[in-house]
Amino acid sequence: MTLYDLVLAPFAEFGFMRRALVGCLALALGGGPIGTFLVIRRMSLMGDALSHAVLPGAALGFIFGGLSLPAMSLGGAGAGLMVALLSGLVARLTPLREDASFAAFYLISLALGVLLISIHGSNVDLLHLLFGSILAIDDTALLLIGAVATTSVLSLAAIWRPLVIECFDPGFLRAVDGRGGVVHTVFLVLVVLNLVAGFQALGTLMAVGLMMLPAATARFWVRELSSLCAASSTLALVSGFLGLLLSYHLDLPSGPSIVLVAGVAYLASVLFGPRDSLRTLRLRHRQSAA
């Protein structure tokens, strides 16, 4: 087997592989910066919660529209936004903290979703929703993913500075500009949109993987915020590329393959990355001991 057969042939020969790769590129562009902000805002688990929250909406869309992407995406986005909104409200009106109310709502949401699907569909449908099928991405799905990536990048550019300040020093933003709430809301909407874009390809459970793992990995390579965003987009794209090849050659499901490649990159970076990894910390320790 030549290098060409190994790396390029799958994409050259099969349209579904090319579409899958373009899908990964778009997901990586939007999801990289979003994941980075989730990590530095200490909202990683909130991204996870939201990805589960998308399920009942997608299920409703599935029940009424069949395996139609627009119906399921619309439902998924609706459910995700609803959970974000309700959690925010509960956190504001009661002493319960935002992460706890997020957890409560996503558990309710997940249970509801699984219940809906098991009443109305077969187990195969459930697996499709939970784990996606990136190899079945059609043109409609690509358009949707592309549109979400475009929206994300443009909106992030518009709210970049206040978003950065809201993460770094929320008190300062409140004092100089009353629109911090708007920024937070726009950001949550972008998180939900990216999760919805990801779930067709990777499934509701895996969508958050391509967002969070590269962002967490980037932390061990670069320091500056824009470099973090660029690095996590790049890492997501590379994970997508390698994951697709792996799934093609070894006949594995694509979603888990992609996320596992990202996971391996993460573990390797924790151990050997050039910044704050276990290796550098040990080196520093040894130097200070000497």
Place this chain on the structure above:
Amino acid sequence: MSGRSDSAFVLDNVTFAYDRHPAVRHLSGAFARGSLTAIVGPNGSGKTTLVKGMVGLLRPVDGSIQPRGVVRGGIAYLPQNAEIDRRFPISVIQTVLLGHWRRMGWARGATQKLRDGAQQALAAVGLEGFERRPIETLSDGQFQRVLFARLIAQDAELILLDEPLAAVDWRTSEDLLSLIVSWQQEGRTVAAVLHDLDQVRAYFSETLLLARECVAWGPTREVLMPQNLRRARRMSETWSGDRQNDRRPGAGPFRPASRSSLLSINGENNGPSRQAGDGSHPPLS
């Protein structure tokens, strides 16, 4: 307290409350334009609440609180730094540039003029050459200097500081105090929550002694008389037993520094008495 006609900030019978527990009661008075006021009082006496109210982060439940001829962006506010993420990947110069918010807003870029301004502000706080350092590499004192540089960049008419010297060493607090004094000399109105009464006596011409209500407000020497301080302490004893107040949002852990320094006027006095007393004891009497 000078006449209201030349006031930067007017408080009219203002009351703030958390969960219907009043934190500041019926406070009236004015910060004169160009004045330098220290806000002191025992723990839980409403100092932070008052400052937040002046910035506009809290709404009074009664009375009114008004800046006179100062737009919202014209107030520079330094909160207690608990809320800032010190591990955030941002450089010193970028942090200082945030002070230009009114001129840069959401999207405008930093012009050379604004960059120069930020650079000068850094020089003024003694951090020349630190521009590109990530803030996570700074000591507490250096970071507080960066926040002061940001205040300078804000170029505000009214500057409100909440415990600006709580976590810094002696040398830094001397430097920062002289900056605060220089702001007044430039014609700005400055109010700062402080704990160390010696610093207040040495640098601040006006003092507001707060114990949920106003105990005294005026020239520092008259306000910090033993009888006023005793009265503030007696008032604080009536609420310090009742821990309900500490449940209000934003109430931090019990800090010993304030009470011990407020007590230090009764003789034993002097020096930064921060380590004195562990705060869980009832006040000496």
